[in-house]
Every structure is written in structure tokens, then in C-alpha cells.
Amino acid sequence: MNDFSFWVILSNLLLATRWTIALSLVAFVCGGIVGLALLFARTSGIGWLTLATKAYIEFFQGTPLLIQLFLFFFGVALLGVEVSPWIAASLALTFWTSAFLTEIWRGCVESIPKGQWEASESLAFNYIEQMRYVILPQAFRIAIAPTVGFSVQVIKGTALASIIGFVDLTKAGTMLNNATFRPFLVYSLVALIYFCLCFPLSWYAHRLERQLHAAR
Amino acid sequence: MPLVDIKDVRKSFGPVEVLRGVSVDVERGDVVAIIGKSGSGKSTLLRCINRLETYDEGSIVVDGMNVGDARKEKKLRDLRRNVGMVFQQFNLFPHLTAAENVMLAPKVVNKANNHEAKLLAEETLAKVGLSDKANNYPSQLSGGQQQRVAIARALAMRPNVLLCDEITSALDPELVNEVLRVVEQLAREGITLILVTHEMRFARDVGTKLVFMHLGKVHEVGPPKELFAAPRTAELQQFIGSVH
Numbered sequence: 001m002n003d004f005s006f007w008v009i010l011s012n013l014l015l016a017t018r019w020t021i022a023l024s025l026v027a028f029v030c031g032g033i034v035g036l037a038l039l040f041a042r043t044s045g046i047g048w049l050t051l052a053t054k055a056y057i058e059f060f061q062g063t064p065l066l067i068q069l070f071l072f073f074f075g076v077a078l079l080g081v082e083v084s085p086w087i088a089a090s091l092a093l094t095f096w097t098s099a100f101l102t103e104i105w106r107g108c109v110e111s112i113p114k115g116q117w118e119a120s121e122s123l124a125f126n127y128i129e130q131m132r133y134v135i136l137p138q139a140f141r142i143a144i145a146p147t148v149g150f151s152v153q154v155i156k157g158t159a160l161a162s163i164i165g166f167v168d169l170t171k172a173g174t175m176l177n178n179a180t181f182r183p184f185l186v187y188s189l190v191a192l193i194y195f196c197l198c199f200p201l202s203w204y205a206h207r208l209e210r211q212l213h214a215a216r
Numbered sequence: 217m218p219l220v221d222i223k224d225v226r227k228s229f230g231p232v233e234v235l236r237g238v239s240v241d242v243e244r245g246d247v248v249a250i251i252g253k254s255g256s257g258k259s260t261l262l263r264c265i266n267r268l269e270t271y272d273e274g275s276i277v278v279d280g281m282n283v284g285d286a287r288k289e290k291k292l293r294d295l296r297r298n299v300g301m302v303f304q305q306f307n308l309f310p311h312l313t314a315a316e317n318v319m320l321a322p323k324v325v326n327k328a329n330n331h332e333a334k335l336l337a338e339e340t341l342a343k344v345g346l347s348d349k350a351n352n353y354p355s356q357l358s359g360g361q362q363q364r365v366a367i368a369r370a371l372a373m374r375p376n377v378l379l380c381d382e383i384t385s386a387l388d389p390e391l392v393n394e395v396l397r398v399v400e401q402l403a404r405e406g407i408t409l410i411l412v413t414h415e416m417r418f419a420r421d422v423g424t425k426l427v428f429m430h431l432g433k434v435h436e437v438g439p440p441k442e443l444f445a446a447p448r449t450a451e452l453q454q455f456i457g458s459v460h
């Protein structure tokens with residue numbers, strides 16, 4: 001066993017992990033913002049808006065993330081715009097994340113009793129005000145745990161971006177394997193790093209969930 | 217002109233006609249008690265007045281404003297500012313304190329500043345006898361207290377009419393009176409009230425008008441004391457007998 005190459009492998013993987021984290025953050029934050037906008041549209045009760053949002057969600061939930069990455073990477077190029085793997089991956093993951101977050105959050109919004117809508121409605125609130133001051137503050141509490149839980153899916157989802165050439169943790173692993181021919185060592189380390197990113201989040205999500213159930 | 221003028225209102229849920237031509241006049245300062253069996257359409261009628269529910273035919277005019285026309289957001293908002301509502305299940309906002317529950321609509325809807333809203337909360341909570349509970353959350357209050365906060369919350373919008381849908385039905389018997397006393401006080405102050413209730417004594421003693429609903433229609437209407445003393449129809453007689 002060559003110690004030098006072990007440290008080279010590990011340090012290169014850790015450097016590439018920055019990009020996995022960056023892509024995850026972008027997807028999660030931007031996906032969250034888009035998801036919140038979609039949530040308003042989805043629960044607005046305005047027919048065409050609801051329908052359009054539903055179609056959007058069905059598309060991103062009903063097709064493989066990998067294909068979505070291809071569509072953004074190659075599809076946008078067809079329009080004559082060069083897109084880097086970073087941009088294509090950010091866009092695809094943002095939209096994919098937003099679709100799932102919207103559905104998670106819609107479930108939380110719909111679990112708020114109807115009386116809360118009626119009380120605020122009879123106090124002359126409009127829809128946006130109802131959401132802003134009455135529904136979302138209550139839905140937020142129940143949304144935290146599943147939202148944190150979903151962030152794990154986002155991190156694992158970023159691994160697919162390696163296929164369109166984005167140099168993240170997975171891609172770095174592939175490159176290092178080609179250079180060192182030590183696939184088991186390389187991919188074990190890759191798995192370990194993903195686990196270190198994901199486990200604290202899923203542990204925290206479970207803890208939040210337990211706290212919420214205890215509070216009821 | 218009546219403050220609330222309900223004319224020939226019809227409303228169906230799918231194939232079921234729930235309101236079958238209902239007409240009621242409510243004058244300023246009236247206390248209208250609506251009684252009737254479960255399923256006779258009392259809640260639906262009440263909810264049509266502030267457009268929580270839409271009706272199919274007829275007209276409802278509140279303070280000169282046609283409820284059927286209040287489709288645009290601005291008109292709907294004006295209507296609902298004018299018409300307060302209190303529910304059987306209180307429906308307080310659980311994430312806000314009593315005072316914050318009262319202050320929210322004046323701030324959000326009427327753009328009152330924090331100081332104005334605070335004064336309103338103090339005033340209305342005092343009116344329902346809960347000044348000392350201003351900083352409690354709904355979960356820390358009894359049912360009767362919660363319902364009184366809900367009344368204060370509705371009053372803070374300074375409505376011309378207050379709708380109450382069986383507001384004591386979800387309460388333990390010993391908590392009913394504290395809520396009824398508040399409502400009686402409001403009646404004395406001249407606030408126009410329309411209440412669906414099962415409290416027959418309250419309807420008789422405080423009401424200025426009794427509406428007996430039966431199968432989606434106003435079956436009998438008149439001064440409460442007269443109707444209770446001498447119901448004209450067998451249905452009302454039977455109903456009064458069944459709740460006493």
C-alpha cells in the first residue's frame with residue numbers, strides 16, 4: 001500500500017467535495033425559493049395556475065433526474081447558448097428540488113385545519129395574507145423535519161451531475177480511479193464522504209420529527 | 217333600509233338544495249336568533265352573508281353592498297371588514313397570543329400601526345373581560361376564554377354586523393354563560409347580531425327577532441317571546457319541545 005497515493009486520493013476527493021457542497025447548497029436554496037413560489041401557485045385555488053404547477057411537478061417528479069440533467073445540458077445548447085456543466089447542473093437540480101419541496105410543503109399547508117382559513121378569510125385577509133400570517137407560520141413548524149430530510153436526497157442527487165462532466169465528489173472519484181486503478185479504495189472513500197455529509201442531516205431530521213411528535 | 221337584507225336566497229350543494237328561498241331582514245341593532253334542527257341550513261345561511269359560501273339565486277345586501285357583487289378582491293374585503301364572524305370551534309391562531317390574535321387583522325387588513333392595534337386589543341380584550349390574558353397563547357386558555365378572545369378579534373375590525381355560529385356549542389356547560397354574558401353585553405351596546413344558537417332561553421330573552429329554519433326555509437319568524445309562547449306551526453312547537 002502506497003501511503004502517498006492514499007493521501008493524494010483523499011485530499012483530491014475532499015477538494016472536490018467543495019463542489020458537491022456548493023452544488024447542493026445552490027440547488028437547495030434556489031430550489032427552496034422556487035418551491036415557495038410554486039407552493040403559493042399550487043394552493044392558490046386559481047384553476048390554470050394550479051394546473052400549470054401540477055404539470056411542472058409531475059414532470060420533475062416523473063422523469064429521472066439524469067434525463068433532466070441531459071435536457072438542460074444538451075437542450076439549452078440547442079438554443080445556441082453554451083452552458084457549462086455547473087450551470088446546467090444547478091438549473092436542473094434547482095427545478096428538481098423545487099418540485100419535491102413544493103409537494104412536501106403542500107402536504108404541510110393542507111394539514112392546517114380549515115378553520116384557520118375560514119377565520120382569516122372572515123377577517124378580510126386575502127390569500128397572500130392568509131398564507132403569510134396564518135398558514136405558513138404554522139406549516140413551517142411541521143415542514144422543517146421533512147425538509148431537512150429531503151436535503152439528503154439533494155446531496156445524493158448532485159452525484160449525477162458528474163455524468164455531464166461536473167467535477168464533484170463522484171467525478172473526482174472516477175478520475176482518481178482511472179489514474180490509480182484502486183476502485184475499491186477510491187469509492188469507499190467517496191461513499192464515506194457522502195455519508196459524513198448526509199448522516200448528520202438525516203439524524204437531525206429524525207430528531208426534529210421526534211420533538212414535533214412529542215410536542216403534540 | 218335594513219342593515220342586512222336577505223331576499224329569496226337559494227343554494228344547492230350538488231343535487232341537494234340546502235337553502236330554498238330564504239328571506240330575512242335585519243335592522244340596525246337587531247339581535248336575530250336563528251334556530252332550527254341540525255341540517256336545516258342555518259350555518260349555510262350565515263356563511264352566505266360574508267361570502268364564505270356563495271349562493272345561487274336571490275340577493276343579500278349588507279349595509280347597501282350587494283354580497284353577490286363582492287367578487288373582486290376590494291369589494292370582498294370591504295364586505296368582510298363590515299361583517300365579523302365567530303365560529304363554533306373558536307379558530308384562534310394558535311401561534312399567536314390573545315393580543316396578537318386580536319391585533320393581526322387590524323394591522324394586516326386595515327394597516328393600523330402597532331400602537332393603534334395595541335390600543336384596540338386592550339379595548340376589545342377588556343370588553344370580553346380578558347385583559348389579564350393578553351399574553352397567553354390559545355392553548356393556555358379555557359374554551360370559554362378562547363371564544364371570548366375570538367369575539368374580541370372580530371370586534372377589533374369594528375364590524376357593523378357580527379355573525380355567531382353556535383358559539384357556545386363546543387363549550388363545557390359551565391363555560392357557556394361567560395360567553396353568553398359577553399354577547400348580551402354587545403347586544404345592549406347596540407351591535408347588530410345574527411346568531412345561530414341552541415340556547416333557547418338566550419334567544420328568547422336577548423333576541424329581538426327569532427327565525428326558525430326548517431328544511432332550508434324560514435318556517436316561522438317573529439318576536440321571540442311571542443313565538444316561544446305561542447308557536448304557530450307544529451314544527452316549531454315540536455322543535456321547542458325537543459330542546460327544552
Ligand SMILES: Nc1ncnc2c1ncn2[C@@H]1O[C@H](COP(=O)(O)OP(=O)(O)O)[C@@H](O)[C@H]1O
Pocket residue numbers: 229234252253254255256257258259260261
Ligand atoms: N360544504 C358542503 N358541501 C356539501 N354539503 C354541505 C356543505 N355544507 C353543508 N352541507 C349540507 O347542507 C345542509 C345544511 O347544512 P348546514 O347549513 O350546516 O345546517 P345547520 O347549520 O342548520 O346544521 C346539510 O345537509 C349539510 O350536510
Ligand SMILES: [Mg+2]
Pocket residue numbers: 258259260382
Ligand atoms: Mg351549523
